[in-house]
Amino acid sequence: MKFIRTLTITLVSWLTAITLLHGGLNLDWFAKKPENRQSQTFGVGFLPVTCHLTCPVTHFINKNLGERDMFQPMRFSGFPELKEMFLGRPKEMPATFILAPMAIALREQGVKIKIVHLGHRDGSAVVVHKDSGIFQTQHLRGKTVAIPGRYANQRLILYRELKKVGMSFADINVVEMPPPDMPAALQSRSVDAITSGEPFMGQTELDGYGRTLWQAKDVWPGFISCVLAVQEDAIRDHRDEIQRLVNGIAASGKWIDQSMGHRMDAAQFVAKNYYNQNPRLLSYVLAKPPDRVTYSRLAPLRADFEEIQQLAKEAGMLQGTVRFEDYVDDTFAPDPAAVQPQKFEVQK
């Protein structure tokens, strides 16, 4: 039949053509392979937020120093997809940046993972509309506050602040919302306050409709939201690789904090090559104020996690069935005081 023949020929040629095009344009099939890729690398998950900044910075510096590939950064748009990849394909992505309470909750649910390092400290805020009458925590009573998810540390810090003024979640209306949608929700006043990691909080200030109610660094100094979690299988079988990753992240963190010049360099190359955001946004949140988010003291400490766990239990987020030893492996993390910043300058 002519019809079937024409159809088959058209379809087969189309599939071949589009596959070759896709391979060439998006998968680098025809590009020359760089020669220094001797080893199989593993994926590390991250989101385009400042809490995960050390992931792309480590990758970028490592690549530009001409070192052997350490890992492949894998970018996600939201925590659910990131978590599914981490749980479902541990061979491809044995390590990821993830919310600390979510990592502990996964451990409580029997997933064999360990927190080996922190990703950052501070770098979170509660932001309200600039025209709103909310000037202190008490004014949030009866208002709608958007948080990134039930296992987000922002929920904890909110709980902690409400508790200080004798309020609880019963006094406010909490909704879950992906952080990228929060600025628009605040601008249209469909929520009264938003809280998530940067740069989405800074974005509202930069665009002129957000006013910071409080910064995490001011109400809970040393606040942790995201950590580096690793599958126990990978810790057992690839100890050296994990150690290299942790060392890289610790040294890159120090590098970011070393000077404002480094922060601005990081804002440029991360925004362009990894986050696909306007560099202005990262430059703003990394500089104003410079301690909005910090990357120097990244070893996991018992006291920090026990406070998180205690609060999370009170707030009904965690059961409290696992201990620090169960979900943290602090043998990888170098002593922050001894970590030397990466020796690297961006070529201009």
Next chain:
Amino acid sequence: MNRRVLHFILPLITAAVALGAWHAAVRMSGSDIFPTPLEVLRGLGELVQRGLLLKYIVASLFRVSWGFGLAVLVGVPLGLVLGWFRPAYAALNPFIQILRPISPIAWIPVAILWFGVKDTAPVFLIFLASVFPITVSAMAAVQNMQQVYLRAAQNFGLSGFPLFRRVIFPAALPQVITGIRIALGVAWLVVVAAEMIAVDSGLGYLIIDARNAGKRYDLVVAGMVMIGLIGLLLDLLVRRLEKFDEVRWGYGQR
């Protein structure tokens, strides 16, 4: 004005009115978040300049082509068989009807667990979305076939594979093509949902990524516009299938 020119001009007038209304609505609402048509056009220009637009279009077309192609390969034979053999229909139809209403978005977690975050997962989601409309329409096409064809064929002594090839398949073809056309629309429709998985290219990814990029709603709308325009092209292409004699004769019955 002759009919040809009118067919060309009328849609353009509609488009101009829609764009004008869009522009006026954004201006009147005073929103500086939602983009005007001109800003979207500038966003598209930026994507072209960075060489991303072609890459993204190719990536989305690649995933839809494979997902949809596999759906046709599986769906048409499956539908024809189910339409013809009653026991097969009785056994499998409830199962198909259970799977059919499940949105591809609900399958995202499963797709990531099974296939990771490379191209396979979105292809799987697009396959799922399009295989059921194809199967169901092929099934219905055989079941609703006019009995007179069958009786005539049997009078001529046709049975087995020749009966299928010369009578059942051609008789079912027009309705199968209609099903395929609807399914292609569905396949293209779910491209955004399918690319919500952490792929790093594609028009759906463009939309998700622009949401992460701060105030870049011009790129969100640019992605929507491109998906719409390519959808129009795809439908025009599939309509050409209906020009073949083998398909046309079926329509003459109505």
